[in-house]
Amino acid sequence: MPRDTLTREQIVRTAVELLDAEGLEGLNMRSLGKRLGSAATAVYWHVKNKDNLVILASDEVWNEVGLPDLDTVDWRTAATSMATDLYAMIARHPWLVMAFASQPLFGPNKARHDDHSLAVYEKAGFVGAEADQATAAVFMFVLGSTLGLSASVSVNRRLSHGGGNAQALVQEAMTQATEIASRFPRLRARLDSYADADYAAAPEKSFEFGLQSVMDGLEERLTTRLHR
Structure with a gap:
């Protein structure tokens, strides 16, 4: 997308989409430019830097x-x-x-x-x-x-990008957390009371x-x- 047809509104909307998909750590001008079909340098004509873009995207939502x-x-x-x-x-x-x-x-x-x-x-x-x-x-x-919720999304994204089976890795971590929780009486009682209880999940x-x-x-x- 040429610089003269690119608007701040388009950039901000696309930044929100990128943030939703990749998180704060995945936001950069190169990735944003690719989604916009534009050179990363063209984005700088409309926003100062990544911090400015995060401010604009956060205000949008x-x-x-x-x-x-x-x-x-x-x-x-x-x-x-x-x-x-x-x-x-x-x-x-x-x-x-x-x-x-x-x-x-x-x-x-x-x-x-x-x-x-x-x-x-x-x-x-x-x-x-x-x-x-x-x-x-x-x-x-x-x-x-x-x-x-935010931590869960971030962990799953990080594990997915690191290769391997993210779901299996998360399940392994939850199994370890449950084993530790079972050493404590009130947590063990909660786990025993609900067959499908997730130690980390709120009721x-x-x-x-x-x-x-x-x-x-x-x-x-x-x-x-x-x-x-």
């Missing part, structure tokens, strides 16, 4: 998180919807977890999301710094909940349970304040 109309839903419904959308978005783009850990991420789409989050918790009754704290508490819960509906527990805690703080 924030568009996937819905922003509920606060005039039609209560704060808890809105907060739960946004957190659930965020979890699903990161699950689709697990490279984002590593990106958060490697550099500051910012942009208009993320800022729009963050601003709406503050509006949600201000509607609930949190004021000033408390609104920021409530927003951060939910965000950190969601981000932490995606760590296992079904763990995200929903955790999110509602966080929401319960925030609501309790508001209720306590009203009765002081």
